[in-house]
Structures are given as C-alpha cells and as structure tokens.
Amino acid sequence: MAYEALYTRGRPKTLSHLIGQEHISNALARAISSNRLSHAYLLVGTRGTGKTSTARLLAKAMNCERVHDAQNSGRPLEKKEIPCNKCDACRNFDSSPDNVEFDAASNRSVEDVTRLLSTAYLAPLRARVKTFIIDEVHMLSFEAVNSILKLIEEPPPNVAFFLATTEINKVPMTIRSRCQVLNFRLIPQATIAPYLLKLAGRLNVTLQEDAAKKIARLAEGSMRDALTYLDQCYAMADKEITLENVNETLGLISDESLDEIILAVKAKDRAAVGRAITGAFRSGLSANIIAESLITRLRDIEFDMLDKGEKNFAELDKIIDALRQATGEMYGSGIPDIILEMTLMKLAAPVQNFVAMPTVQNSAPRENLDAGQKIFYDVINSLRGEDKGLDSISDQAVVMNFAGDELTLGFKSSAVAGIFNKYHKQIEQGATQVAGRAIKVSVVVDNNLPPAVFKNMSELERSNLAGAMKILNASDAAKIND
Numbered sequence: 001m002a003y004e005a006l007y008t009r010g011r012p013k014t015l016s017h018l019i020g021q022e023h024i025s026n027a028l029a030r031a032i033s034s035n036r037l038s039h040a041y042l043l044v045g046t047r048g049t050g051k052t053s054t055a056r057l058l059a060k061a062m063n064c065e066r067v068h069d070a071q072n073s074g075r076p077l078e079k080k081e082i083p084c085n086k087c088d089a090c091r092n093f094d095s096s097p098d099n100v101e102f103d104a105a106s107n108r109s110v111e112d113v114t115r116l117l118s119t120a121y122l123a124p125l126r127a128r129v130k131t132f133i134i135d136e137v138h139m140l141s142f143e144a145v146n147s148i149l150k151l152i153e154e155p156p157p158n159v160a161f162f163l164a165t166t167e168i169n170k171v172p173m174t175i176r177s178r179c180q181v182l183n184f185r186l187i188p189q190a191t192i193a194p195y196l197l198k199l200a201g202r203l204n205v206t207l208q209e210d211a212a213k214k215i216a217r218l219a220e221g222s223m224r225d226a227l228t229y230l231d232q233c234y235a236m237a238d239k240e241i242t243l244e245n246v247n248e249t250l251g252l253i254s255d256e257s258l259d260e261i262i263l264a265v266k267a268k269d270r271a272a273v274g275r276a277i278t279g280a281f282r283s284g285l286s287a288n289i290i291a292e293s294l295i296t297r298l299r300d301i302e303f304d305m306l307d308k309g310e311k312n313f314a315e316l317d318k319i320i321d322a323l324r325q326a327t328g329e330m331y332g333s334g335i336p337d338i339i340l341e342m343t344l345m346k347l348a349a350p351v352q353n354f355v356a357m358p359t360v361q362n363s364a365p366r367e368n369l370d371a372g373q374k375i376f377y378d379v380i381n382s383l384r385g386e387d388k389g390l391d392s393i394s395d396q397a398v399v400m401n402f403a404g405d406e407l408t409l410g411f412k413s414s415a416v417a418g419i420f421n422k423y424h425k426q427i428e429q430g431a432t433q434v435a436g437r438a439i440k441v442s443v444v445v446d447n448n449l450p451p452a453v454f455k456n457m458s459e460l461e462r463s464n465l466a467g468a469m470k471i472l473n474a475s476d477a478a479k480i481n482d
C-alpha cells in the first residue's frame with residue numbers, strides 16, 4: 001500500500017478538524033449557516049497554522065450542495081457538516097476547474113498570473129462559485145495586486161477570493177481594508193501533542209507521550225511542521241515512536257548533551273561550556289531550539305528535585321531566567337548563536353579569568369593608539385560582512401595599546417572577550433598583513449573600560465564629553481575621565 005503522508009492525511013476535511021483555530025471555525029460556521037460569507041478573505045498567520053486548509057474548506061463549502069440545502073431551509077449547520085464531502089460538488093472539488101490555486105511566491109510570470117486572474121470574469125464552468133486561493137499574496141507583483149484590487153472592489157458575480165499571507169505588513173492597505181481578515185494563531189503545544197497522539201492511534205502506531213510533546217514543542221505553533229516531523233519519525237520507527245527515535249530522526253539535542261551544558265555552567269567551567277555548546281551547534285540545531293531545550297530540561301530537573309523533596313532552585317532558576325531573556329534577545333537578532341553562547345559563558349564565569357589591565361590606556365602614548373587603531377580597523381573593515389559574530393563583537397573592542405609588535409585589545413566583558421578569542425588568529429593574521437610585519441594581538445578584560453561609544457573619539461572630543469558628563473553626573477565622569 002502506498003504510504004500517504006500524515007501531512008496529507010491530517011489535513012482538515014471539515015471545519016471541526018481545524019485544530020487550534022476555534023475562534024475562526026466557530027465564526028465561519030455561524031457565517032455559513034446564516035449565509036453571510038464574504039467574497040474576499042485575507043487569511044493571516046505564520047506558516048502551517050491552517051490558512052490554506054481553511055481557504056479550501058470555505059471554497060468547498062461555498063459550492064457544497066448540502067450546505068446550500070441547509071442554508072435554504074434555515075437549518076443551522078454544525079462544523080462537522082461544513083463541507084459535507086459527499087455531494088458531487090465536494091467530491092469533484094479537487095479537480096474542479098472552477099477552483100484556481102496558486103502560490104505568489106512561486107516563479108509564475110506576471111502574464112501567467114494576470115491570465116489566471118482574468119478568468120474571474122468568466123462564469124464558473126460547473127460550480128456555483130468560482131474560487132481563487134492565492135498563497136503568500138504579499139509576493140504578488142504590483143500589476144497583479146491592482147487586478148485583484150479591481151476584482152475585490154467590483155466583484156464579478158459568483159467569485160470568491162481567499163488571500164493568504166504570512167506577512168500582513170507587506171499587504172497593501174487597500175487590499176486589507178476590502179477583505180474580511182481572519183487571524184490565525186500559533187497552535188499551542190498542549191493542542192498539538194494530543195492531536196498527534198490521536199493521529200498515531202489511527203495509524204496503529206504507538207507514539208509515546210514524551211515523544212509527542214517533543215514534536216509539538218519543536219513545531220513552534222505550526223501543525224504542518226508537527227505532522228512533517230511525525231511523518232519523518234514514523235518512516236524511521238518500527239511500530240513505536242519513542243523520544244529517542246524523535247531525537248535521532250530529527251537530529252535533535254539529547255538530554256545527555258543538554259546535561260553536559262548544564263553541568264558545565266553549574267561547575268563554572270567555561271572551557272567545558274564552550275565545548276558542549278560548540279558540539280550542540282555542530283549538530284545543526286538553531287540557537288533557539290537549543291535554548292528552549294535547555295529551559296525545558298532545566299524545568300524537568302526541577303520537577304525531579306521537587307519530587308525528591310529538594311527545595312533550593314535558586315541556581316537553576318537563575319539559569320532559566322537568563323536563558324529566557326536570551327531567547328527574547330535572540331528573536332530576530334541575526335546573531336542568536338552568539339547571544340546564547342555569551343549567556344552561557346556569563347553564567348559560567350563571572351569575570352576574573354582574564355588579566356585586568358586598567359592602567360594600560362592611561363599610559364599608552366596617543367600616536368601608538370592611533371597606529372594600533374588604524375591597523376585594527378583596517379583588519380575589521382577587510383573582514384566586515386564575512387561573519388556576523390565578528391561584526392558584532394568587533395564593535396565592542398577598544399584598542400588599548402600598541403607597542404613594538406604587540407596590539408592590545410580591551411573588552412568590557414569577559415564573555416565577549418571569550419567569543420572574540422575564536423577570531424583571534426584571523427585578526428592576528430590580518431594585522432600582520434596590514435602592518436607588513438608579525439603582529440601579536442593580546443586581549444584584556446577591563447570592567448572600567450569606557451563605553452564603546454568613546455573608543456573612536458579624538459582626545460579633544462573625549463575631554464569635551466567627559467567635561468559635559470562631569471556636569472551631569474560626577475560618578476559617571478569618573479569612569480571615563482582618563
């Protein structure tokens with residue numbers, strides 16, 4: 001028997017199957033029962049939350065004979081009857097020439113899209129209502145958007161539009177204001193996991209509860225992703241899907257690897273943290289997934305401790321809090337790996353491990369600093385854009401001294417300095433190239449370093465600013481008054 005992907009089998013067949021979007025299915029069921037459907041819908045939400053499925057259900061329901069009968073007789077419809085899936089219209093829907101579906105993100109030509117849209121002016125061949133389902137509508141060309149706008153403003157009879165988008169901000173206001181907007185929510189893990197268990201039951205596959213929970217967590221609110229993950233595990237597993245299967249199949253971080261990171265942090269062993277986190281990154285996992293896995297693992301450990309009657313959670317809570325904050329910062333930052341690494345390093349080593357040299361800057365002659373800065377920024381500029389991590393931390397480096405063949409860089413935080421060390425060789429080689437002789441780069445950590453904003457200022461600018469700050473705040477001025 002050919003294997004049919006769960007993603008297809010799990011696709012909702014009626015409004016009652018629309019998981020996690022009850023606010024939408026209830027409202028649509030009421031609108032259909034009272035024959036108050038709109039001719040243009042804008043379905044908004046992250047990928048895999050059910051936008052296209054809902055559009056298909058609605059398009060089908062608009063043509064369903066039994067839905068029409070109920071509407072005509074005034075009988076309220078239940079969600080599981082929308083659509084009926086039994087009448088001719090429902091059974092022929094998938095191959096119906098009156099339902100046009102396309103993805104604006106695909107490489108269709110402008111002419112192609114215009115031609116498809118122009119068929120809206122032709123009467124439906126067989127169906128009552130001609131339906132257009134357009135995915136990623138924000139990707140349409142200007143011409144296509146205009147055609148749609150015209151169609152929505154003065155709709156030909158018996159045409160309905162379902163426009164789906166993951167990026168509402170990119171959909172022109174003119175379209176938004178003319179559509180009925182349906183906002184799809186991320187589907188909670190607590191909804192996804194039981195659904196996966198039910199689906200597995202139907203397939204006669206034993207899916208362990210912790211495995212289902214893990215998949216639900218990974219899906220990050222997308223049922224489609226959850227079903228795809230389950231599909232992959234199902235293909236690899238033999239009648240039973242365990243948490244181990246899930247980790248193995250999806251290349252996930254195991255509890256042992258998570259424990260390795262946690263133990264290293266608790267032991268304040270920064271080198272071990274570095275090794276453990278590098279190992280986790282090497283498996284191709286995103287920093288987000290690692291951070292979330294760590295939080296979940298820490299919570300599990302706390303629950304175990306609670307069971308054993310232990311009460312002191314302060315240390316683990318501190319790690320959880322820091323990771324939570326880091327996940328917030330990681331979102332959309334472009335350097336999530338660095339943020340996670342820095343967070344763990346900070347937790348593992350509160351300063352001290354580097355030699356502090358607070359006096360270097362005071363004693364270094366200005367011309368040496370200028371020469372050192374020139375070399376350092378030449379190197380950084382030549383490397384800029386190659387590595388986001390380097391870009392972000394090079395901004396925090398302060399050239400503290402340049403004497404003989406040694407360039408000394410200072411960092412305010414040991415965590416950043418630790419990360420900088422990854423690029424140490426690269427910078428040293430660059431400096432050697434720029435200077436035309438062998439240059440050694442050394443790194444110091446100094447909590448008293450002036451904020452990075454001062455580092456490129458001339459002596460005069462510095463003293464002016466220091467003077468201004470002295471007036472504003474004597475203690476702050478003391479910090480920068482070199």
Ligand SMILES: [Zn+2]
Nearest residue numbers: 064084087090
């Ligand atoms: Zn039907």
